[in-house]
Amino acid sequence: MVPVSTHTAAPTEGVPSPPGAFIQDRLAGWVSDLTTLHELTERLAGTATLDSALHELLRAGATLVGSGRGLVVLEPSDGRGPTRTIGLGLTHADLGHIETVSRGATAYGRFLDGLPDTEGPRATPDIPGGAGLDPRSREVAARLGYAADYTQPLATETAGRLGAAVWLYDEPAEPLERQRHLVGAYARYAAEHLARLLELERARADAAVIAEELFPSRLPRIPGVRLAARRRAGSEGGGDWYDALSLPDSALGLAVGSVGGSGPAAMAATGRLRAGLRAYAVMEGEDPVAVLSDLELLLRLTEAGGAATALYAYCEPDRHTLLLAGAGHTPPLVTGERRTEFVETGLSAPLGMLSCWEAPSVEITVRPGETVLLYTDGLLHRTGDTTDRAFARLRSAAAGVPKALRQDPGAVADHILRAVLPDGAGRSDDTEDIALLAVRFD
Template structure:
């Protein structure tokens, strides 16, 4: 086979045009290197972003408004180069909050005597109140107080007494929510540069959103705590032959653990503890409904704890189908020290005395709301004179961070080690068990679990 002749003009092969220069092997090497000024600017941007990331990372780790305000003051002082500062949060439904950095309560009180419109912080606050929703409010700056011929006399007096000569204030606003303002004070005439102002503005914008979220969480927790205190018994009843004590600790987000002690007909006493799944206001409301219902059932048929819990389970299944709950109810006859106990998925009670510390062997049962129909037999416990019947929720065991079997073993050890001098006081028994299981305190453990202990000592 004869091959076709090769064209003499190789540039026409495969569409190659020799008029177009061939690209270099590495185009990046042909670009001119950035100049020193551009390199410095890029290095400055990287440094600013790194600083801003570190400061905001520290800010978002704060879990309360007080911690966040302290962090905002310290971070802003480092950005603008000031030594002291103050932040003012204004609340529409109550008194505001003022926190200082390097300023005592007396110093803050002096500054509050200055007319609001005369200070940089006050001017920003007034601008926030007057500006339309969503509009930006500029920062306020007083670079040299004593050089201002129109400086308010009272402001001059306070600034001289406290030893500051300049101020810089930034608004705190999260969208349409106007929170307040933060100001930093300089010992000498000064003002932050453009770069520092920009970084401070970005940081305070992030801080305002974090403060708004944290304040909303704090309000929800305060509301849930107040509601829980109203729903739980304000004081335990006085019943002949029995001495009562209770300890209740709430988790960070608020939970649904509860307890109750109520006098029943014929001199009897009803003791109950329980826990509703979930946390927050919803769990607190469900807990209140269950506790109120159990009180009604206990008055009507308290001598039969199984019937009480069966009625409670039916109510929970009909009114709270998405929730489950554990509960333990004891019908106590103080005169004979006879206790009829029924439990639904709950920690069994304990009897603590001079010669023993043991669990009452209740029947293993599922929590309320887990089965189509709950029913389990009750058991009878008969503490001796001087012994204590202890009821607790499983939050106490979970807060230890131990597996279930080890947590039970620690609870038994703690109950057995109650000092002899403390066994006559049910409150001292509860305190000893809390210290033994949670030596760092109930607030030092990172857990959302509530803790409830209810103790009844028989005379």
Template sequence: MNAPHPAKVAGIDSTVPAPAHTVASAAPGASPAAPQSATETADVTDDPGTPCAPGALLQDRLAGWVSDLTTLHELTERLVRTDSLAEGLQELLRAGAALVGARRGLVTLEPADGLGPDTTVGLGLARADLGHIETVPRDALPHGRILDGLPVGAGGLAEPDLFAEEGLDPRHREVAARLGYAASYALPLSLESAGSAGSTGSTGTRESTRGTGRLGAAVWLYDEPAEPDVRQRHLAGLYTRHAVPHLARLLEVERTRTSMATLAEELLPSRLPRVPGVQLAARHRSGPRGGGDWYDALPLPDAALGLAVGSVTGSGPSAVAAMGRLRASLRAYAVMEGEDPVAVLSDLELLLRLTEPARSATALFGYCEPALRRITLAGAGHSPPLLIGQRRTEYVETSVSAPLGMLACWEAPSVEVQAEPGETVLLYTDGLLHRTGDPADRAFARLHAAAAGVPRAARQDPDAVAEHVLRTVLPGGKAEADSEEDVVLLAVRFD
């Protein structure tokens, strides 16, 4: 009688190697009463004299498949919850280490299109350890050979006992002994292999990934001579084929973030001017897609200084471009009529309404006279500046006004700020308040408390003031975390 064929179960490939704990089939002609091991018999029946039923074998094998698929599902679910390239690479290393039974590893990102970023991330390896590995000739390392395009089998590239290999590179031997690893297992990270797997995504997605090429290579390190078995290799291969498309998306996000940050920085002042009587410092944090917040400090005739902060609605390339146009226009108006901040913003509002009627912006422009320690301010829907001194910390009272582009004709009176020697005027954009996640009144209170809490010694340095306020208002990495809200701080300290 022929054994029944395994039933077709959704998501299970019948070519997958049997799980390690599956009962082995009895050899032809073997006595049912003489199983290969007691463990195998216990898995099937409690009676050692009972023959191994084909149904029990099938049930055990299916249970092993389901267990493996559940593990893969959990690992891929953890991976897709990562939203940055660094987190994704770390999760890839952790999951791969669990699947192949290793403790340490590293992944080298080196996209074949040459657009970067090129980086190496380690698991259980310090930066110095990665530096030692980088001193080994590239062609002597398994992941180096993968990156150089040498052929790798479907099961990856294993080195089960490095020190037993003939012809092992002396430097590789030295580094392996120093770091305490004796074996390795490497896999390529390739969109081509992910697309050819055909197990996820639509046909269009698979076709778009073919030919894109290599993203990098991952290698896991064993403390003792070892290598993954057939099933471990298969599961690790399945996982990486599912992981690579997600890593490719994170790579594109990282490239976009870098490009937008570079573009935004190029549109902002490369350095702040040096003007007698004042010291300047600025902080700028942009979201991953780029935003429309800006600042400016422009020397004007008669030893004056034009100060501006503003925010354009929206995010992404269009908002960054609009910000660049608006800032350039404001600089021109400031040179022509900077002593009248209301006129500067009126001209800017007219330009915005005529050239970009679907967009609005907030702005604050100040005509600063350092010799008099005076700033004449005009604001359009912008948050009030903060005046920080040894004896006072208070918001500057500004007139209530609408953002630019919201009314048929914008106009609001200006106000004057008279500072004392050693005091700092802090200009900022609303993103600083929005990133706190607090209601407006609590966000303003938090900002006021942060400014009032600047250490006395730090108040002599506007850079220290800006840094303290930023880190206090946005603690726990909020200042660096991804957010749709840009943040701008411009600190002006009077001598």
């Protein structure tokens, strides 16, 4: 038997309460932070371009550190670019004022310049009252109405310094330790994502430069005709091309074509085919079938298993005639005030698909004031319609060119692109190339 006391014990003082509530609060806070971080990184992972990723980085960082304004500067330390300065809640004029502050006087500028002891984040909690700050920094802060900033470097082990993000506060303040931890974890993920997008943008820029070298630097000028060319490159660097060259007796060689595939291999094949066609046009320009037959042989020798389409036309401006042949290519379109119709070039498989390429040539006579359009099938594919509907859409766009624009082949080409493509000029992320060559006869 255990005796029970009838006296009530006095409350014990100085003994802490059970830690259960405290631990639960901490756990709830960690779960909330992890959920927020997961959501923000998921949104960042969904960005596909540098600009969109930088904008998302700024917005997410502002949420994490409790700020409403900021800027991010992309400036890779390898010096290869590209560079960007993007603001959140700041105008271009505001960014210009901030850039007037000496880089050595800013935490992000010192980091980007690789100065010692600038690797970690930096806070300036009280710009108006802080000691030792650059006078210009105070002046710009007062002008733009911010009193504190927080700088988060962006870097990876492999890519090195990429840039820095700066968030601004309207009153003296600085992030809490928890906020610093969250934005630091987010910035590490963001830097890796930016490094991948940076390499992708550089590769696209290099491909664009190479692609431009595959096209004529300028179109020939021959009495009796005027030429204009338009090209819309796909995001993956496809193999659509065009060419125009002067031939003896004031004639012209005109060509468009498309190589299967995309990327560097397609561009290399494009360069070889275009160079070969130029040589064959000089030797056998009056016979389009012979030109394309030689091109078929070249494709078989240099692109084993490859396929391509091409259309070549021998143009005599003084006679207003085109003698042309196609190899699996889309038919030309003749448009003017009295007619808009496709030219039937005869059936033929693409280059590389037959043991011996041969298709009959077709001669057409073009009336003064009419324009002949040579184009690649990317123009049809980008419409998103079926083949028949895409051809009808192209014909309708050509027939609807205003009379005032028909004198200029460039204006005709621009009008058709705007009318045919669903988004007007075409999206930069579309994988389909477009090559369009407009030939107007005076």
